[in-house]
Amino acid sequence: MIARLLSFPLILILSGIAAAAMLLPGLHALAQGDFSVARAFTYSSILGLALVALIGLAMSNHPRRLNSDLNDLLSLFLAFTVLPLFLAVPFYEGLATTSFLNSYFEMVSSLTTTGATMFADAGRLTDSLHLWRGMVGWFGGLLMWIAASAVLAPLNLGGFEVTASGEPGQFGTETVRFERASSAKRLSQVTRQLAPIYIGLTAALWLLLVIGGDRPLVAVVHAMSTLATSGISAVGGVEHAGSGFGGEAVIFLFFLFALSRLTFSSDTVTTARPGLHHDPEFRLGMILVFGVPLLLFARHWIAAFDVDEVENLSLAAGALWGGLFTTLSFLSTTGFESASWDVAQDWSGLSTPGMILLGLSLIGGGVATTAGGVKLLRVYVLYLNSHREMERMVFPSSVGRSGPGTRRIRRQGAFIAWIFFMLFAMSLSMIIMVLAGLGQSFESSVVLAVAALSTTGPLITVAAETPIELLTLSSPAKMVICGAMVLGRLEMLAIIALFNPGLWRD
Template sequence: MSASRTADHATRAAALPPAVMLVGVSGVMMFVPGAYGLASGESADARSFLAYGGLTLALAAMLALALAPGARRRPAGSYLATLVGAYALLPLVLALPFHQAVGNTRFLNAYLEMVSSLTTTGATLFPDPARLSGTEHLWRALVAWMGGFFALLAAVAIFAPLGIGGFEVLAPARAGRLERKGAIAEVADPAVRLRRFGVMLAPVYGALTLALWVGLLIAGDQPLVALCHAMSTLATSGISPVGGTTGAGAGLAGEALVLLFLVFALSRRSFTRERGTRWGRELRADPELRLGLALIGAVSAALFLRHWWGAVEVRSGQDVFEAARALWGGIFTTASFLTTTGFVSSGWEAAQNWSGLHTPGLLLLGLAVFGGGVATTAGGVKLLRLYALALHGRRELERLVHPNAVVGGGTISAGSGATEGKGEQYGVRAAYVAWLFFMLFALSIAALMLAFSLTGLDFETTLVLTIAGLTTTGPLLEVAESAPVALSGLGDAAKLIFAATMVLGRLEALAIVALASPDIWRR
């Protein structure tokens, strides 16, 4: 027993602090756009990224010496605080080569661009793709891709044991508190979990990105465009070097591939499965996936019928091809904004031209608020919380029909088959914590809109900025209103508030509240 404890202490002593690892990984990643710049003839950009890559690695080495870890086990709260610091401070390092490469922009703009990328928001101060070089576009997509993996890793290694980030619905009794029983919390501290799950998730995340990249290449995209779109799809950032899928060469085939891979943002079961169950059966029974597909189908059908009715009024005959494009545009764009990716289909504009009706931006705002699955790269409220509230609503309606039935103390299973009996049950307590998060989300919207309004912005702009930041859906700034919201035209105070909004949206208000809980700082 003592030998195992000694080995465990040695493993912890040899491990680098998470802050050092993040800075070191950032330095290594800077060599990727540097190498691309050399290969593509963008030598000035290449020199910036290669030089800052070396300086960042040197900084990581100095931090490793200064923050040499000891054998003492760190509390879980310190890792949650590290997440907050990473999203706020790491973009300062990531912005250095980008600022030097772009040249004629302020460092605050470069910092905001990197916060947007790291949080997988995808909002940009450079709406014209020609404003940036291919090397700079690659860096934005690469940072967002790293941010997506970072979000996945933090969800399973940090949020899950603390019962936040959507996991409070699965274990409502310990929402926001450290689990004190079981091997996961007692044997493996957050550092061990980060290493373990990092090794497990990295090959899967990379392989899926590679598969989508190859598929988009075969469909007709240019290599850089295909790579950026593949990374942006898996990270749900919506970053594109050509203004989205509408400017790509893959066409409808490329959109179909992107839509296929967006399923990984609808359910946490896409990357993980329970022991003793089949992945396919478990995924089919997953409430998040079923609710997400139901929302996509219902909203797409409603949009199609709306455009079809508009086309009936303005045309005497019907074009089957235009109707099919309109239906596809609704399905793809609905799924894209529900997963907080923000790609717009080429059929989206075709549907509006077909019927002469414009789709209200409030619908896209609502889809982004719903969000994707728990423990995915998607933002928003999350489908699992919606499912818990829907079950509670059904339970209350049943009590109206059978008022003497005893239902308050029981639970309703999340599904059937693979999920029954596995402990994933949603009772009154689960609905309570889901509703509590909704209240925190609503209060965050009110507070942030007030903060934006104090900078002199109008109501519509403050609403779009707040929803886009809290749901990490940057493309809403371009499509939610009749005129795009230009980040470059905001004042410095509004830009900093938007940066804080994106960080809050990535971490969620419940994680910030959990930092004040003394339970996660004790061992």
């Protein structure tokens, strides 16, 4: 039965899962007595399942063809662009006070784990709609966990092109001689391996937040948003939750899963030596997590702000914690803001530290995690290459002291990382120019473009001097941001790989 289902295109399987998932918020709305929202989700689920079954029945009589990796990559692209049209139907019908474009934007933002929302006032949405937003973001995070090793890694995309021996969008030369497992089999194996871990971590965080004092719905949305790094909240952020400092401390620990895939799996190892302490991504992430808050903390004395309160230990501790939590949150591209972040800003004397948060979000988290951005591995590889070039400037006849794997990373890996960085910068510049041409100010265009490409939606309200109201944007601007969110989630190299002639020749 499972093998039969896996023979269908990935986009059809994802559509069926999405249709079945709509029953959960429908049942929740029914239990809450919100019958209009319950009908919207239940009817959408029934119609969606019927449509998927009819399409599957129509395709079952066709000759069986194995799904290739490029076909799965195309399905992944369709999942982030076309599937939100279906996901937006119950949201649009349940809310009934917004346009379908706004609902589509909301679902693209959730599925790409961006978390940018049209509804800054959380009270405008019912609990069931908040649950649906959180679920869509959570499924988007799980999809990226699975697709990283089942779809992107075999094609040397998503960050794996830095360490792999093959070219991006193609198989490695060392695997050409061997018969590779089918993409459906890999998807099945990876799902069985990672889905229980993802579900278990989410359930554990939800239980800890409930024990800390959060409402069950608020706790489950924050738990799903933390694992998916979507930054979606039912109360406007963790600073408004009931768990307080204890809840932030627990969420802080779960943010670490976005810094390196080795924190939860070893199926796509990016380092030759085993162990998390040898992982360059995790080490670089820890340097940033502790280095940036300490610099902000030390600026209190360097700039001589609030000299009379230097001895206030509780204020100092709050400032340090606010910097630690918010730094890790934006580095993981989640975007949750600590309740002590205002204290950290006052302590450092930086009234608008938006540039710091923009920079952290652009760096992003680890390869093959739910985090977005340029990725820590690419930053590390560029650092290795620049460090070696500096050595050669001082000692022109020196020889690198590392093994062949590291030499390959410093050369071909750094070259590919630099190409990606240039593509990322060109995409960012293009989106900024298009948004500016559509009537946005330069500051707003930069914040919107960075937030979309790094999949860090909360930057829209935190990084700018005044929060940007997405509802006031024109329809073309909203569509541009939707495209930028998909581009930031899949990355430009993966989209370029879709133009491979082998995909369209089939």
